[in-house]
Amino acid sequence: MTTTTDRPTTEIVDLITVIIDGFEVSVPKGTLVIRAAEKLGIQIPRFCDHPLLDPVGACRQCLVEIEINGRAFPKPQASCTIPVEPGMIVKTQLSSTIADKAQKGVMELLLINHPLDCPVCDKGGECPLQNQAMSSGRSESRFEGVKRRFEKPINISSQVLLDRERCVLCARCTRFSDQIAGDPFITLNERGALQQVGIYEKQPFKSYFSGNTVQICPVGALTGASYRFRARPFDLVSTPSACEHCASGCDMRTDVRRGKTLRRLAGDDASVNEEWNCDKGRWAFKYVTAIDRLTHPLVRNELGELVQASWPEAIAAAAKGLTANTSAVLVGGRVTHEDAYGYSKFARVALGTNDIDFRSRISSHEEREFLAARVVGSTATYRDIDRADHVLLVGFEPEEESPIVFLRLNKQVRKRALKVTAIASKLSIGVEKLKGEFIKTSPGQEAVAIAAAALTSKSIILVGERACESPGALTAVGALADATGAKLAWIPRRAGERGAIEAGAIGNLLPGGRPVHDDVARMDIQAFWGLDSLPSEIGRSADEIFEAVQTGAVTGLIVGGVDPLDGDKSGFALDALDKAFVVSLEIAPSEVTRRADVVLPVAAITEKTGSYLNWEGRPRSFDAAVADSLNRSDLRILSMIAAEMGADLNLGTVTAAAREIASLSPWNGARAEMSPVAPTIAPLLNGDEFIITSWRRLLDLGTLQKGEENLAGTARQTVAVISPKRAESLGVLTGDLLEISNAQGSVKLSALIEEIHDDAIWAPRNSQGAQLLVDLGVAHGAVVKVVKL
């Protein structure tokens, strides 16, 4: 059952005192009676009521008796629709026989058409209808007639199934989709007892948030395709967890039966995800239990084959190789804060280098300086979005890249018409839903538009990781924040990036935001780690590391959680992995493990404890959901290698690492400065030339979504978007096949004519049929040729 938690509030509020069942309670003005009763611990049964949805008063389960200043309502009232008033006296089922009878009566009516198939229903055991039928219902039904029957179940999407005869028509799902997600793709159809949840044939229920409807369904009417009939709630072991899919930082719950994750639910955190999450966070977890998971260490033998090895053998081989070579560290953006700290410390302590970079994606020097100057230690939060007068989006599509940020924006747009402005080349579905102002720019020319943005000191700039793909954009963002006093938040896609920055898993920063080039900062960490010295040169970036392998300046790599195909120089990266001595820490075989000399299997998120820092820098800690995994965390393995190399990390456990991180005092010295980068000049285009732009969609070919067919079924269609003007000059109609090509390769996509800059062509970065980084090696700002086929 959904109940509210007290929301943290700093505003001074008018309190109203009412009496409920003889007890006085003071609640803020506007509080609904049902909530005021909760505050006293009085649970009034309910179905349609949900604290985050507008009241509807449809199910009538929460009827109570109310009088105000001695004047009683003639009929029992729905406590979920009536706000408290001074002088109000409420009698719930606990003190009023009328309320009690009304509730029992409604419950009996709710059950007459319910199939009572609890023994085979997914919801049985955790069902508000079942629970409240026990607490507020009759023990025997008086109904002897014919129940309403429906064909069952029907797919309302590839992920969500509907058993109409179980539905109590509370409209939570339809109200959620409309009010919270902004995707009114399901609605109630028909009337009377034949009323039912339905979809519109021409617009499928393709919402990134559809899983929430399953979670808030108070009966078993909506079920998830991948969980249906898999388990009973009482066989599951639930563990509070955090989502590893993006930087939103959702609180989650992971349900495991006999060592296998069967489902994940949105957790309840009022300051972050409220009670929601996105479908990727909810339904993409099979990669953990994929059959190809690495189970044993592998070491390359004299014949050049990777063969199974014992842990001591593998650790020794790794240590020997890393010592013998000049080694650098590549760590992906998905590791936990503690693991990132382990990699950061390993680089400095065991390898004696600052050659470490967590950015296994397109990146720039401008970005690295921006991260050190503006992001590390920054404090913008979701609450700042709630309070902002204007939100500027730069290189960031919240619905695709940080869905909970989107939900928060949508909430404020709906509640108080928050002004949202997006600087982008293409108008996205998400920005359209936010009724945002769209400032159309040519891909690569964002800096000019940023400089012209009108913000105030109450505004907030949300800048995405893609901003680094436009030279000068981050420089302009910094200047805009300085000039207007607007808050600035950098929102990466991956869950571990903010933690990696704070942990110093980047060449120009030591843990806690200490600049590498700052002597005092280095002295701090030297003393903290008990070292005699730390390298003072700013380390190489990921791209520079690959380059250095080519020149022989770097000959060894330790790589954790990196997909070399995520960057725009993947050929270069793969070549470097082929050449260098590589130690790979991975959960499953990848382009890295195939090229590695030592492969060490590590624990997946559900198998270890740890924490992420979300985009706010807020710790999102989690426990191991699978209790007895034999897999070790990256941190533990790094410690073992370091020990073998004669260096002591002192990071035997995640707890030890967390304790060490917590004991490191914050950096009070000067932040690193950023040297400004000038925007590039827009290229001149021939008639068949466009500038490519793209972003990753929430549901695409991402590694962590592997094997989730139901989830993939709601992915958006792969298309190439061009403007009406360019379409006309090329004679292209919607649906025509276009070939986008450059020197590296080509990709063929169906055309869609939409609101986009005339210079630009947009395609999804990593979707079925369009893997731009693999096919073209470019994703934003580069000139491509477009031919109508």
Added chain:
Amino acid sequence: MTKLVPVLSAHWDEKDSFTIEAYTRHGGYQAAKKALAMEPDAVIQLVKDSGLRGRGGAGFPTGMKWGFIPQGDNKDHYLVVNADESEPGTCKDTPLLMANPHVLIEGCIIAAYAIRAKYAFIYIRGEVTHVVRRVNQAIEDAYKAGHLGNGVEIVLHVGAGAYICGEETALLDSLEGFRGQPRLRPPFPAIAGLYAMPTVVNNVESIASVPAIITNGAQWYQSMGTEKSKGTTLYSLSGHVKNPGQFEAPLGITLRELLELAGGIREGHRLKFWTPGGSSTPIFTDAHLDIPLDYEGVAAAGSMLGTKALQIFDETTSVIRAVLRWTEFYKHESCGKCTPCREGTWWLVQILRDLDAGIGTEEDLNKLLDICDNIAGRSFCALADGAVSPIISSLKYFRQEYLDQLANKGPLFDPVASTLFVAASA
């Protein structure tokens, strides 16, 4: 002595009564001229003073409703006319609009002026296409004659055939293009109605009564009717009466008097039961012939004046069968939004079908009453209250008939005997 006082229906017997020529001939559109020369607030006051009460069923004072519209709020205001007449037995707006659509249009001009609305919407139920055509023609003629388009526009909207859309907030949803389901109140339509703007929703007859009040004054209107129920109104008699139809009389007339006007119960039969205000009002019997048919009189006797739709049933009618038919109607028309109405009507029909077939025990009657008690006053809007009214009242007056039917293990009445064609051929 005739009790009839035709005001609304004064010229219905003229062949061309529905034309703008006939309406103008009888002084039509003069009231609008007079009202437009007054201050809007004075118009509201005049209607308040007249004592006119809403004719859609609830009897809320019309002038007071107009007075609720906040003035000087820089918002658009709307007038919405509820012509979704769908209650079984209710048949006053349809004949009124067929016989004299212009009186409604003139009423709209005056009411819109009073509440400072530029638009008036007339929402007509979808089944009555003949009415829709007639009102459409009348609107067109009124535009041509210059009565409309100079400050007031009328939009005619045709419903898709749902009883619930007679509920004012469901009507507004339907008018906005949504599925018609009642809205949560507050906010009331006077504050946030159509398109969330201040809106007055009035019944056809209420608005149509306004021109005569403007012309003849509040005093004149006050002089008719009873202490708290002023003026004249349309009583619709249907069923087992000799001359069914609309009878316009001052409020407070009795059924005995109305039956005299209608020629009495059909030959050779006697009154068994009747509804005072349509099927959603608790039924009366021959013991209630002298109840004054005004808002207070009917309420004091345990029912509601409603839409003054008097359905008359003689002794050939099975009260159980009649109640079953009404209940089937409410089950069919329940919008489905709230549990008691949606599920309750579904269940009630099943129980009543059994009882109609003589299946069940006395305990089932108590169960039926208890279910009604769990539905009445528990639902979102008044539809369910109306649905259980005939059941509860029939059990109050005719419990013995239910018991006899159960003892008989089958129907006591031949359904054919109650039909009008049987009487005609006999």
